[in-house]
Amino acid sequence: MKRELRKVLGLALVAAVFLIGIALPACAAGPAQKNLILATTTSTQDSGLLDVLIPMFEKKTGYFVKTIAVGSGQAMAMGQKGEADVLLVHSPDAEKKFMAEGYGVNRLIVMHNDYIIIGPPADPAAIKGGSSTLEAFKKIAAAGSLFMSRGDNSGTHAKEQGIWKAAGIKPEGQKWYQQTGLGMGQTLNVAAEKKGYTLADRGTWLSLQKNLGLPILKEGDSILLNVYHVIGVNPAKWPKVNADGAKAFSDFMLSGETQGIVKTFGVEKYGGALFFPDAGKPEYE
Secondary structure, eight states, X not given: OHHHHHHHHHHHHHHHHXXXXXXXXXXXXXXXXXXXXXXXXXXXXXXXXXXXXXXXXXXXXXXXXXXXXXXXXXXXXXXXXXXXXXXXXXXXXXXXXXXXXXXXXXXXXXXXXXXXXXXXXXXXXXXXXXXXXXXXXXXXHHHTOOEEEOOSSOHHHHHHHHHHHHTTOOOTTOTTEEEOOSOHHHHHHHHHHHTOBEEEEHHHXXXXXXXXXXXXXXXXXXXXXXXXXXXXXXXXTOTTSOXXXXXXXXXXXXXXXXXXXXXXXXXXXXXXXXXXXXXXXXXXX
């Protein structure tokens, strides 16, 4: 009896060891650090693109993504403090500075869309049909027409500031120039409520245009190009950064499947693509 009991126990022990041996590789296959912090622009969130892509990424990789949608400037400030693992941003000059100072690794082009100037249908500054974006900004300033700026150190805000500078105009402090301090979607809503002009990325405008009543009044200039990059935060500066997760997210954003989704996202619902895939293409700037 004792001999049979020992035999049964022995077989049970062998089975347990065998099962553990199977389970360990399975556990090792998942990410060691599952949580991933993505600091990104409000446009990728407001457009709805991340609502499609993040669940896909999580399902494929086993990571859990905490998305923090702020302006590109704020996203990079988080990266400088080691408060994010990976960035998805659209402020090229600030990104280059971020990389030059050693805060980022592997800055890779993902996609683009463009900026547009929108405003009230009455177009009090008469910018529609003008020859250039700079002319449009000059007309808005000369007419004293209300212009809503994001004023949040975002990529869109940086682009807007660059256009004012190129036009030779300093709008800060002018009664007609108001800063919301808000993201793109909220700024569009404020502009619609106050019947003002603003600079917006096409993707967010397309996703919200139905309820805005603000038509496109100027588009198509090369100065209005809007390019997005993915950047990993440098683990050499912040050892606790999830570098593996950041690389996995970058790889995912550049994959053929994801780029295919980017290419068609918004076409059925809004009648046009909100973004255009750029993985593997040369830089625009």
